[in-house]
Amino acid sequence: MTTYFKAVLKLLAFGLDARFEELSKLAPQPETRVFLSAHSRTPWSEVGPYRGIHIMRDxxxxxxxxxxxxxxxxxxxxxxxxxxxxxxxxxxxxxxxxxxxxxxxxxxxxxxxxxxxxWDLDDPNILEVSYDDLMGDQRDAVYSEMFNFLGLQGQEHELGVRLMRLFEAGKRxxxxxxxxxxxxxxxxxxxxxxxxxxxxxxxxxxxxxxxxxxxxxxxxxxxxxxxxxxx
Structure with missing residues (x-):
C-alpha cells in the first residue's frame, strides 16, 4: 500500500501543481498540499485544516x-x-x-x-477505507468516493481515479x-x-x-x- 499510494499521490500532486511529501511522524510543511503518512503517526493538531484517507488492513x-x-x-x-x-x-x-x-x-x-x-475512527475529516474494499471488485466506486471526499472535482477527480487504476495494487x-x-x-x-x-x-x-x-x-x-x- 505504501508503494502504491506513493506512486499515485506523487503524480497526483504533479498534476495539481502541488507540493508532495512522504512523512513518518512529522507534520507536513505549510506549503505541502498532498502528503503520505505511511505509519499513520501524523500529529493532526499541527496540520491545520485537512482531509485524509486512512487505509486499514487486517x-x-x-x-x-x-x-x-x-x-x-x-x-x-x-x-x-x-x-x-x-x-x-x-x-x-x-x-x-x-x-x-x-x-x-x-x-x-x-x-x-x-x-x-x-486512532479516532470518528474523525469527520478522515475517510476510513478497508483494504478489502480497495482490492475488491467494486474498487472503482471506492476510488471515486476517495477523491470526492478529498474535494477533487472534474478533471482533478478523474486524474486521481485514473492514477489509482494505473497503479492498481491488484495488478502489481x-x-x-x-x-x-x-x-x-x-x-x-x-x-x-x-x-x-x-x-x-x-x-x-x-x-x-x-x-x-x-x-x-x-x-x-x-x-x-x-x-x-x-x-
Whole structure:
C-alpha cells in the first residue's frame, strides 16, 4: 500500500501543481498540499485544516506480509546492528518460521499497538477505507468516493481515479506467494493469508494482545482450541 499510494499521490500532486511529501511522524510543511503518512503517526493538531484517507488492513495479514518482506528487505533500519552486533534481519533469518512469525508479531505490537488503540475512527475529516474494499471488485466506486471526499472535482477527480487504476495494487501483486527474495516487494494482495500461515499459537497470542484492536476495526476474532497462547 505504501508503494502504491506513493506512486499515485506523487503524480497526483504533479498534476495539481502541488507540493508532495512522504512523512513518518512529522507534520507536513505549510506549503505541502498532498502528503503520505505511511505509519499513520501524523500529529493532526499541527496540520491545520485537512482531509485524509486512512487505509486499514487486517493486522494478521500485515504481520504475515511483514515477516516475508523483512527476510530480504534492504531498508536501512533492518540492517543496523544491536548491542550484540546482530541486525533485525539477521535475527529473523537465524530462526525458523514459527519463531520468525513470533518475532514479527512482537515487533508489530511494539510499534503499532498504541497508534491502533488511539486512532479516532470518528474523525469527520478522515475517510476510513478497508483494504478489502480497495482490492475488491467494486474498487472503482471506492476510488471515486476517495477523491470526492478529498474535494477533487472534474478533471482533478478523474486524474486521481485514473492514477489509482494505473497503479492498481491488484495488478502489481501477481507475485507468487512463495517468492520472498530476489527483490520482490509485493507478494500477494489476497486477504486472509494469515489463516494459511499463522499457527494456532500465533493466532492466540495476537488475539490475547490485539483482540480489542481487531474488533475495533471490524475484524473478527478466531476461536483457537488446544493452545495456551504462551510464548
Amino acid at each position: 493486522p494478521r495479514d500485515i504481520i504475515v506480509s511483514s515477516y516475508h518482506y523483512h527476510l530480504w528487505t534492504n531498508e536501512l533500519w533492518a540492517h543496523i546492528p544491536d548491542e550484540n552486533g546482530q541486525t533485525y534481519q539477521e535475527k529473523l533469518q537465524a530462526v525458523d518460521k514459527t519463531e520468525g512469525l513470533f518475532m514479527t508479531i512482537r515487533h508489530f505490537i511494539f510499534f503499532n499497538r498504541e497508534i491502533l488503540e488511539t 501483486s501477481k507475485v507468487s506467494a512463495t517468492k520472498t527474495n530476489e527483490g520482490a516487494h509485493i507478494r500477494s494482495s489476497r486477504s486472509g493469508q494469515w489463516k494459511d500461515e499463522l499457527e494456532p499459537e500465533h493466532v492466540a497470542y495476537i488475539e490475547q494482545e490485539l483482540g480489542h484492536v481487531l474488533e475495533k476495526f471490524g475484524y473478527a476474532r478466531t476461536p483457537v482450541t488446544g493452545s495456551s497462547g504462551a510464548i
